[in-house]
Amino acid sequence: MQRPEFYSCENGPKAVLPFEAAEYEARLAGLRDILELHGLDAVLLTSMHNIAYYSGFLYCSFGRPYGLVVTRDRSVVISAGIDAGQPWRRCHGESLTYTDWARDNYWRAVVHVIGTGKAVGCEADHLTMLNAEKFSHFLKPKRGLDIAPATMTQRMVKSEAEIALITHGAAVADVGGYAIRDTIKEGLREIDVAMAGRDAMETEIAKRFPEAEYRDSWVWFQSGLNTDGAHNPVTGRVLQRGDILSLNCFPMISGYYTALERTMFLGEVDPASLRIWEANVAAHDYGMSLLVPGAVCSEVTQKINAFFAERDLLQYRTFGYGHSFGVLSHYYGREAGLELREDIDTVLEPGMVISMEPMLTLPAGMPGAGGYREHDILVIGETGAEDITKYPYGPGFNLVG
Incomplete structure (x- = not known):
């Protein structure tokens, strides 16, 4: 059996989110302004608060990594297979599910959306030393930037x-x-x-x-x-x-x-x-x-x-x-x-x-x-x-x- 590293799990219709679609689009527009200001191709958000703020999905980690990749034209929640279709139903935008079949499939899913050699923002106050190393290893960014302060200013x-x-x-x-x-x-x-x-x-x-x-x-x-x-x-x-x-x-x-x-x-x-x-x-x-x-x-x-x-x-x-x-x-x-x-x-x-x-x-x-x-x-x-x-x-x- 060929086991996938990640897949799409659009199980059921979208749920009613805490805010209208226009609210999330306005937040994402603000985030994309941050990307434009700093010359970034994409941002990988990993904290519960930022993923919820920009997508509506509030994850339950239980030791697994989660993310939200935002580019100039996409917003993609990266979630674990244990959640099945819940992230899809409870997020504004797209979702991609990674599997447990091999270690670091999370990062492979992130790379699938962002690509390598790009200018990528991250939340430095949320990345552990281990995940900071994986960020560099898998994404091979030409440049990284801590965008946590800018997102906090937007949320305030x-x-x-x-x-x-x-x-x-x-x-x-x-x-x-x-x-x-x-x-x-x-x-x-x-x-x-x-x-x-x-x-x-x-x-x-x-x-x-x-x-x-x-x-x-x-x-x-x-x-x-x-x-x-x-x-x-x-x-x-x-x-x-x-x-x-x-x-x-x-x-x-x-x-x-x-x-x-x-x-x-x-x-x-x-x-x-x-x-x-x-x-x-x-x-x-x-x-x-x-x-x-x-x-x-x-x-x-x-x-x-x-x-x-x-x-x-x-x-x-x-x-x-x-x-x-x-x-x-x-x-x-x-x-x-x-x-x-x-x-x-x-x-x-x-x-x-x-x-x-x-x-x-x-x-x-x-x-x-x-x-x-x-x-x-x-x-x-x-x-x-x-x-x-x-x-x-x-x-x-x-x-x-």
């Missing part, structure tokens, strides 16, 4: 369709937040509360997007000492009266991540904790007021730093004050050029979507110990910003149970 400014999807995501996160608030009571475990929020969000996503894929939505609901880190996983810790709680809802809609994060207390809040909580809420309000077109990320950061320093709290800040939203997740993708940090000088402009999320962490044993975090998502407009997170923050609503 959202289209109207993207903003509409992100706004739906923020509303879904709110649904999860209310479900969690209604579930919290003394004696439950963190995992019990988290499951209620996750189930509510997934049900809401399915209602809003009946033709979507459903995966990867999650909740981190933390209590007591577990609130000290923003990304601490859920545990079986049992909730107790007086606990500081951290509500974190993360719906995923077709690769688009949104978030709702709130400080809460169960039953009562002591004076020391209330002081820190109110200070963080005040910083949150102040920070959101700074997110306007023309603001510089580093300058916003320094202003909030000064706000905390005046209250002798800056030493308890644990990370930057916000980040971009779009095609990203906790295990892939990030638009690092749009973060509220001291070393980011990006200027906010209409179409950008960014969070405000100050966090203070006081160590165990101190009065007011725990992690305090509020998080809203704002869409930058022509003259100001719209807060698309509607779940309330602060002690007036989030002293529960």
